[in-house]
Amino acid sequence: MMQASSLRRLRRRLALLVVVYFFAGGASQKLIKGVDEIIPLYGWSLFSKVPNDDNRYVLLIRRYKKRNFKPPVSFLHAPDTIVVGNRYIGRKIIQRLGRSIERGEEDKAKDLRRLLEQSYLTDRVRYELIFERYDPMQKWQTGANLEQRSLGQFASGEGF
Numbered sequence: 001m002m003q004a005s006s007l008r009r010l011r012r013r014l015a016l017l018v019v020v021y022f023f024a025g026g027a028s029q030k031l032i033k034g035v036d037e038i039i040p041l042y043g044w045s046l047f048s049k050v051p052n053d054d055n056r057y058v059l060l061i062r063r064y065k066k067r068n069f070k071p072p073v074s075f076l077h078a079p080d081t082i083v084v085g086n087r088y089i090g091r092k093i094i095q096r097l098g099r100s101i102e103r104g105e106e107d108k109a110k111d112l113r114r115l116l117e118q119s120y121l122t123d124r125v126r127y128e129l130i131f132e133r134y135d136p137m138q139k140w141q142t143g144a145n146l147e148q149r150s151l152g153q154f155a156s157g158e159g160f
Helices: 004-031 087-103 106-120 136-142
Strands: 054-064 067-074 125-134 147-155
Touching (some): 054 087, 054 147, 087 125
Antiparallel strands (some): 054 067
């Protein structure tokens, strides 16, 4: 069991450590030019300096059989009569398809399109593949993208 005097010493040392920690963190910002923080000493704004944008590929369904969708419906929100199977696995295929199209990997893109259309889309579907870069908070609040571009429009069963 600790004695009262050793407990007091431990408290004083901890208090001194906290004071030194805060002064060292503040001094490091002033002494080293061009450095906002040294992470072990201060880490308060670590995440405020990280870019907050993300990107993804989105499949928009524009037409199913003879019915046009205005506005187009995303793959994840399409009716079950159009999209079958596990949509989240389908979304992974869409991400791989988008990357392969952008890299110019035509054979890989053709195989991924065939897999997507045969496994997840029913009948004749006209769809567009879109790349979007967005800030998650801004996208959630307003629906706006930082960048959006089309990678092409396709019809299921064509181009194989």
